[in-house]
Amino acid sequence: MNATSHLHTTTPLAAGECLHLPVDAGTVLVATRGALRIEEAPRWLAERWVPVRLRLDEGQSYRVEQAGWLRVHALGDAQLGHVLARPRLARLLDRLLRRRGTSRPAVC
Numbered sequence: 001m002n003a004t005s006h007l008h009t010t011t012p013l014a015a016g017e018c019l020h021l022p023v024d025a026g027t028v029l030v031a032t033r034g035a036l037r038i039e040e041a042p043r044w045l046a047e048r049w050v051p052v053r054l055r056l057d058e059g060q061s062y063r064v065e066q067a068g069w070l071r072v073h074a075l076g077d078a079q080l081g082h083v084l085a086r087p088r089l090a091r092l093l094d095r096l097l098r099r100r101g102t103s104r105p106a107v108c
Contacts, residue, residue: 010081013074020071026085027064031056034078038062039071 010032013019023029029038040052043066055075056062064070072080 008081008083010079013072013078013080015074015076015078017074018071019080020069021082022069023064023067023082024085025065025067028061028083029056029064029072030061030081030083031058032079032081033058035075036078036080037073037075039073040064040066041068041070 011019013034013036029036035058036056038054038056042049042051044050054062058078
């Protein structure tokens with residue numbers, strides 16, 4: 001794990017199970033076992049709502065671009081790994097401290 005992340009968790013999912021997950025922008029999702037279907041909130045593009053759906057096979061990862069809720073569907077027995085993005089407050093504090101020429105320890 002690097003200094004830009006602060007928590008790594010894994011969640012086992014049974015075949016057909018659906019997980020609703022709140023995420024921050026920058027969160028990385030990994031299919032550590034099995035295959036998953038990820039559904040984010042639709043995006044507005046060219047005066048249309050466009051669904052955001054993708055499939056992650058075992059070992060593949062996806063970085064979430066926008067904060068919000070998403071759905072994770074297990075296409076068989078699977079396991080989801082996710083590294084949560086650093087909290088916004090921690091990023092803001094780092095920015096402010098850098099401007100002042102000081103630093104603080106990295107968040108684990």
